[in-house]
Amino acid sequence: MLKVAILGGSGYTGFELLRLLLSHPEVEVTAVTSERSAGLLISDTFLHCRNPHLKFESLNLKSLAKKADLFFLCLPHKASQETVAFLYNAGKKVIDLSADYRLKSARVYSEWYKIPHRYSPLLKKAVYGLPELYRKKIKKASIIANPGCYPTSAILGLAPIMGEDFVSTNTIIIDSKSGTSGAGRSPAQPFMFCEVNESVKAYAVTAHRHTPEIEQELSALKKENFKVIFTPHLIPMDRGILSTMYVPLRKKISLSNVQKLYHQFYRHEPFVRVLQNGRYPATKSVKSSNFCDISIFLDERSRRGKTLIIISAIDNLIKGASGTAVHNMNIMSGFEETAGLMSTPASP
Amino acid sequence: MLKVAILGGSGYTGFELLRLLLSHPEVEVTAVTSERSAGLLISDTFLHCRNPHLKFESLNLKSLAKKADLFFLCLPHKASQETVAFLYNAGKKVIDLSADYRLKSARVYSEWYKIPHRYSPLLKKAVYGLPELYRKKIKKASIIANPGCYPTSAILGLAPIMGEDFVSTNTIIIDSKSGTSGAGRSPAQPFMFCEVNESVKAYAVTAHRHTPEIEQELSALKKENFKVIFTPHLIPMDRGILSTMYVPLRKKISLSNVQKLYHQFYRHEPFVRVLQNGRYPATKSVKSSNFCDISIFLDERSRRGKTLIIISAIDNLIKGASGTAVHNMNIMSGFEETAGLMSTPASP
Amino acid sequence: MLKVAILGGSGYTGFELLRLLLSHPEVEVTAVTSERSAGLLISDTFLHCRNPHLKFESLNLKSLAKKADLFFLCLPHKASQETVAFLYNAGKKVIDLSADYRLKSARVYSEWYKIPHRYSPLLKKAVYGLPELYRKKIKKASIIANPGCYPTSAILGLAPIMGEDFVSTNTIIIDSKSGTSGAGRSPAQPFMFCEVNESVKAYAVTAHRHTPEIEQELSALKKENFKVIFTPHLIPMDRGILSTMYVPLRKKISLSNVQKLYHQFYRHEPFVRVLQNGRYPATKSVKSSNFCDISIFLDERSRRGKTLIIISAIDNLIKGASGTAVHNMNIMSGFEETAGLMSTPASP
């Protein structure tokens, strides 16, 4: 059994990760930290926790380093910078769910996060943990920068065609709709029930921090630096991200050929489902699962040229965070890739 | 008191219209038809109905024509075609909330609605009932084609700039998110609570019937025929439409100049609120009201050229249907334009 | 025009009160206080506010006293104690929406609210502002203690039979289900969207502060002191309270006779609707209205004796707070009782 620890286990992401790990056949959770819940028994919250003596504990890196071989970090960005460095230097494997090691450029990081990156040499060691793109590198990595929720939905939706010459990068639009769990568990007026319920609105237009992450990965696939327009919206539901992506085309293509590219690209992927022609992804169809559903549509009406409309759906807490973290662990540790992750979407 | 009748009063739109008319100072509702509820007292449903003897009745045009001077039609498309013609020929004023008289071209109508238009000469008589654009024509009209909900949100969002030369029509994208009341009241599996709740999905991609209506009106404003991409989404809430619109630009502009255009264009409009820079429209902010909230953003990051991002929010049952119908009646009848329509959004 | 002021106008109750008053034909809102929003224009929030210069201001009693003749207090309990006293001594009329003047006994007050009542002599001056019970006293009152939301639903549901000898007071059970707006607008983790959504739970079992208020009024009607069991539940919706009440019977009665008592009791009441036999109140049927819907059922199956099951539905923010406050003002000021309150429930 692999010994793992979760640092920051009392937020929605940490909680979901613990839930997944507790039913994982190959791991033992040996420590879970939470400043908020330190001292409380984990089995009080998680009835079938296999270790009835395990308690939430405070974040003491020295003693934690002795308890596990692989660490999941669900800490806020900035706090992760140093913790990753400490654990890496202690010879541990780290899967960091914060944004701290996702951007390859320390300059871009400080531009969007408004703080310097104090461990920039480590950025080169970190692998962007999207298994569908970086499986081989993940296998050998010591530091995984687990992708953001919006970027996961966008990159998986666009990856199969980014290398194709029919794709114009002028201008790709990503219009995303997210459930409210993405906003975290800390009390804040805009996320109170009566504010979110029965409403939909956009936020952080042209300014969301997931934008450079999407651009970094799509640019790498396209082998060309370019910008995208990313507009997130808040939806009155707990979980799920639906991204509707508009891709302008440089030349004529047929819808069925594009669909074939997607089926081909993801043919061996256990968690990406390219839907049949005309079917619509819905966040409920992937709820509580590690699946990403994708559909491709072609607008042939608009004037010069045409536009591809790609729609993807994920569960933001699983495929968009904790599920992919477990997926990365499986790859790094030589476990079956799907171990602990094959639960069917729960609907309704 | 103006005598008015509602034909098709037991759906969500008809019900909302009745609600608005019952608190209107200048009208008397003399008949409400409903095949479903024929024979039931209206005051059973609407406690303070000022006519305690009024019952839902069956749709009998001959007898109805004697009861009112202005008719609101909340009938399904196709059924409205003939009813409008009958009432027009009987010298009545008609406000048709169906799609039957919105499209100027009978050919485009039959292409999208899959039936012929049997009263195409009347299409020229019908005025597209968006007061912000056609106030003068509405004043003299006998037939009003009341706009669709999505088109209202899109056209109001884009009208102030369509005549500007910095706007490129290649390709304008309208990504709309709608509450579920737009789907009507008839039972259907996809709109059952457990299917809609906790989910978001797109539908009718590249194929929604409101597309040609949006294109007709934007093309008229631009004085150039062009197509748009319109993608509707279903949101787990009762009411509201948020439209996020992406407009490519032909030349450089400043955000504040565009905002000035909007403030200028709507400066005398009682129901359109152009929000301050940086504020976000939310459907909850216009719930149960006749307001349309609009914000303008400018993306300056994307490669060649820039993109305007316009966001508008309306209540689909009021500004997107029954409220505008009352607004049209007010204009046609010389009432104060805002009569019966100034209720403040109810939040939460 | 009656000059009125709202003290504490930025919570959900204050906001709803302002909304109602802005469409009231007989009043002018001359001041609205809010520590949170002091200095902001009210017309920024309320577009059609008839006084475009009015701003949210800080709570300065001396200057406020000059601005209005009737004051609505939407302050937290405890803060209201002194403010009511000040305004009363200044010769103003006060409608206090807090709990501070509802309980006749200062001892009971301090037992449940854990603070002394420092103005207990004024308790005798205060009239419990439930118009269906105290219309005559309200007319002459200077201090109105506006009822709590749960008590309104419970007392209206039980009042018509409390004087009947078939009612046993051993033990009346009130099981209430409330939307989340009752919890107020301040951020708190238990009322975050992801905590409330998709869940239902009881809270404050045997310990909710509305219990003594219900008991005081029911005991007065019964002319006998007794206790009830009151269990509130939190429901994932914005507005509405449904109370299901179980009343044990001392002797046999027929359902239709009880229904007649209810129809008789409320026959002149504009806001209470006793539903037809077999119909169910639903919070959606009274949403955004000042109505209280009531149905009566009789369980004839349970062993010895029988049990009446009374169900009532109100909008907690209107009939359960601000609507009744306006109703009280109408009565105190000699306005038409229904002025500003006859909006039909908005559904969906």
Added chain:
Amino acid sequence: MLKVAILGGSGYTGFELLRLLLSHPEVEVTAVTSERSAGLLISDTFLHCRNPHLKFESLNLKSLAKKADLFFLCLPHKASQETVAFLYNAGKKVIDLSADYRLKSARVYSEWYKIPHRYSPLLKKAVYGLPELYRKKIKKASIIANPGCYPTSAILGLAPIMGEDFVSTNTIIIDSKSGTSGAGRSPAQPFMFCEVNESVKAYAVTAHRHTPEIEQELSALKKENFKVIFTPHLIPMDRGILSTMYVPLRKKISLSNVQKLYHQFYRHEPFVRVLQNGRYPATKSVKSSNFCDISIFLDERSRRGKTLIIISAIDNLIKGASGTAVHNMNIMSGFEETAGLMSTPASP
């Protein structure tokens, strides 16, 4: 591997059962029937279905009988009567999720379900499948009448004290709040999103068919025939039942003693969690799990005697239907009781 079949697999309960069985380590699903979806591949819906050739098929009992040894019936009541008989006579084990074999008395059955029971001799063979009460009988049974959702929540909440002499049966009240999935998947106007959302209401007051089932089991525990009052309510959420139960007492008891009885009664039960004093069950805390959470409160304020308030929470589709069905199968087949059922509640 045990071969099992699901008859009626396309409703919410059948779907959830299939989801649970697909991740169960000891069974193979060899057939799933659905008139609606006959001919469609199951793996189209359930990606990781371990049998990629399995299709939804029509209900043909003769051919089905050869395919499996244990059958789950998710058919409507009445249809189940005959199917159970056929399979029983064919020597198969049957777990019937309908109501057809739950009531021991054919007379009571026909009184509530308005049809005769044509296989009443089989009623004696059927075991009421609530493992916490009938584990030993379930082990040897061939026909399991799987409990209803409301009865599960009520019986588990009351079982530990029914044998105690401090409990009065005059009159126990069960006030239940249920999510909407309990109403099934077939389209019906009252369960449309816009009807259920933002509303709560009671239904079937004094007349719900789960009443005799609750009475049968509580009477058996009490060794005395008595009636209860059961009031179900519809809540705007997908899953979950919260039952608030009011139990009058014959003599004084202490809360802590009652809590001890509960802890004692359920000490070996893997799926019942008696919460700590003062904690509240919430449906979200058991969502997507087979757990039943229970809390006990004591009202000491009400006049003569006192009242126990018991609150229980379950997921209606799992502990209230499919999870218990799997639990019964595990017991009948000698599998580990918790096999396939230990998923932690998913929250949010």
